[in-house]
Amino acid sequence: MALAFDEFGRPFIIIKEQEQKTRLRGLDAQKANISAGKAVARILRTSLGPKGMDKMLQSPDGDVTITNDGATILEQMDVDNQIAKLMVELSRSQDYEIGDGTTGVVVMAGALLEHAERLLERGIHPIRVAEESLVQTCMTTLSSKISYGSCRSRERKDVNLDLIKVEGKVGGKLEDTELIYGILVDKDMSHPQMPKQIEDAKIAILTCPFEPPKPKTKHKVDIDTVEKFQNLRQQEQKYFDDMVQQCKDVGATLVICQWGFDDEANHLLLHRNLPAVRWVGGVELELIAIATGGRIVPRFQELTPEKLGKAGLVREKSFGTTKDRMIYIEHCANSRAVTIFIRGGNKMMIEETKRSIHDALCVARNLIRNNSIVYGGGAAEISCSLAVEAAADRYPGVEQYAIRAFADALDAIPMALAENSGLQPIETLFAVKSQQNKENNPCCGIDCNDVGTNDMREQNVFETLIGKQQQILLATQVVKMILKIDDVITPSDY
Numbered sequence: 001m002a003l004a005f006d007e008f009g010r011p012f013i014i015i016k017e018q019e020q021k022t023r024l025r026g027l028d029a030q031k032a033n034i035s036a037g038k039a040v041a042r043i044l045r046t047s048l049g050p051k052g053m054d055k056m057l058q059s060p061d062g063d064v065t066i067t068n069d070g071a072t073i074l075e076q077m078d079v080d081n082q083i084a085k086l087m088v089e090l091s092r093s094q095d096y097e098i099g100d101g102t103t104g105v106v107v108m109a110g111a112l113l114e115h116a117e118r119l120l121e122r123g124i125h126p127i128r129v130a131e132e133s134l135v136q137t138c139m140t141t142l143s144s145k146i147s148y149g150s151c152r153s154r155e156r157k158d159v160n161l162d163l164i165k166v167e168g169k170v171g172g173k174l175e176d177t178e179l180i181y182g183i184l185v186d187k188d189m190s191h192p193q194m195p196k197q198i199e200d201a202k203i204a205i206l207t208c209p210f211e212p213p214k215p216k217t218k219h220k221v222d223i224d225t226v227e228k229f230q231n232l233r234q235q236e237q238k239y240f241d242d243m244v245q246q247c248k249d250v251g252a253t254l255v256i257c258q259w260g261f262d263d264e265a266n267h268l269l270l271h272r273n274l275p276a277v278r279w280v281g282g283v284e285l286e287l288i289a290i291a292t293g294g295r296i297v298p299r300f301q302e303l304t305p306e307k308l309g310k311a312g313l314v315r316e317k318s319f320g321t322t323k324d325r326m327i328y329i330e331h332c333a334n335s336r337a338v339t340i341f342i343r344g345g346n347k348m349m350i351e352e353t354k355r356s357i358h359d360a361l362c363v364a365r366n367l368i369r370n371n372s373i374v375y376g377g378g379a380a381e382i383s384c385s386l387a388v389e390a391a392a393d394r395y396p397g398v399e400q401y402a403i404r405a406f407a408d409a410l411d412a413i414p415m416a417l418a419e420n421s422g423l424q425p426i427e428t429l430f431a432v433k434s435q436q437n438k439e440n441n442p443c444c445g446i447d448c449n450d451v452g453t454n455d456m457r458e459q460n461v462f463e464t465l466i467g468k469q470q471q472i473l474l475a476t477q478v479v480k481m482i483l484k485i486d487d488v489i490t491p492s493d494y
């Protein structure tokens with residue numbers, strides 16, 4: 001509401017309609033929030049595991065993504081609800097910290113919400129549900145019972161994923177995907193007559209354009225005679241010429257430039273025998289600099305021989321019958337920079353492969369940081385569930401319900417895996433659970449691919465300990481947060 005005055009000074013009140021608010025309180029608030037969270041988890045549930053289904057998402061401008069990666073699905077879904085956004089955020093945090101397990105974390109949170117709802121319906125206060133410190137039981141179980149070091153070294157190590165470039169091009173088969181020991185740039189030489197192969201290349205990596213400097217303030221140039229025009233033209237040409245000369249003087253045999261240059265400059269480069277690649281993005285430029293041991297040079301005057309990057313071989317390769325070409329920069333000074341070059345029938349396949357490779361790289365990095373693993377296929381969740389159930393027996397009060405509900409929620413992961421593989425979820429879960437108990441074997445999980453054994457150690461299905469811990473931790477945190485909200489105030493037009 002606002003108080004205003006008309007032209008005669010008389011007061012009147014403006015009521016803004018959009019300021020009306022709707023409000024949900026108490027149990028209604030919790031239920032509404034829970035159902036929003038569950039709705040998001042339900043979408044991802046069918047995508048979990050090796051037999052998970054893909055989702056097809058279309059962006060407002062018509063781009064289609066086909067994926068079963070939780071973080072990507074949620075990222076592309078345009079969710080409006082605030083609680084649903086929390087679930088999106090949850091998946092993103094898992095992606096950010098661990099890089100994998102983004103579907104599982106949301107399914108886990110959904111299951112926790114579902115079981116929490118049942119408790120609330122039975123009249124148990126949300127705080128009693130939210131405050132159980134069960135996560136610790138799971139953490140202890142995870143790290144004591146089922147984690148095995150895969151390599152002995154205790155030294156702290158890390159990997160820099162920035163040095164691994166993932167590039168894709170439509171065409172060929174997925175099997176044609178290759179590892180290139182160097183950098184691949186999706187560009188071609190600036191002129192078709194420039195050499196397609198340069199050995200022992202000395203590369204000038206430039207962020208300055210091949211063009212005469214532009215006056216910073218407004219100037220007027222009067223050109224009213226042919227002489228003046230010729231003069232100006234000659235001066236411009238001299239600029240280009242000097243720039244090319246500066247590159248040649250320091251010994252550059254290839255120029256990689258962030259900017260474009262016009263036909264005249266291009267022609268001059270060809271004429272002066274200095275091959276060039278233009279419009280190379282900033283991130284790529286940095287990678288090229290790291291790989292070739294060169295420096296990015298922002299001004300021609302700053303070029304020196306030491307700043308040139310070095311590569312044993314730079315070549316341009318063409319693909320298929322199209323005019324598609326790419327530049328390979330190989331045998332670089334810093335051999336740690338590599339490119340994974342993905343081929344595939346269409347863009348969507350390549351994008352999905354990129355995401356899978358990203359997940360795999362993250363798992364590899366996590367294993368190098370911390371080499372403890374837990375067994376997958378729901379085996380870890382079943383072990384935790386059994387441990388939490390056992391803990392429940394030690395509590396006589398209402399807490400027991402909450403603890404058992406937490407154990408039941410953990411079962412949701414193996415159940416979803418079983419269901420997605422066409423197995424009977426409840427029967428399979430209980431069979432595996434009793435097997436874990438009877439055989440005292442925490443490696444029993446869901447045989448999703450029908451291999452014939454459900455021992456995940458034999459199947460070699462494992463996940464990183466830190467990834468699994470993070471999943472349980474994050475899912476529990478977000479659910480606690482949702483349960484503690486008992487008042488939702490939203491503008492009514494929302």
Ligand code: ADP
Nearest residue numbers: 047048049050101102103104376377378448461
């Ligand atoms: P996320 O995005 O959470 O990583 P995925 O769709 O990759 O989701 O599924 C991961 C789940 O599938 C994990 O619980 C993992 O243990 C399980 N899983 C992966 N491969 C297999 C397999 N071959 N057999 C049984 N379970 C598997």
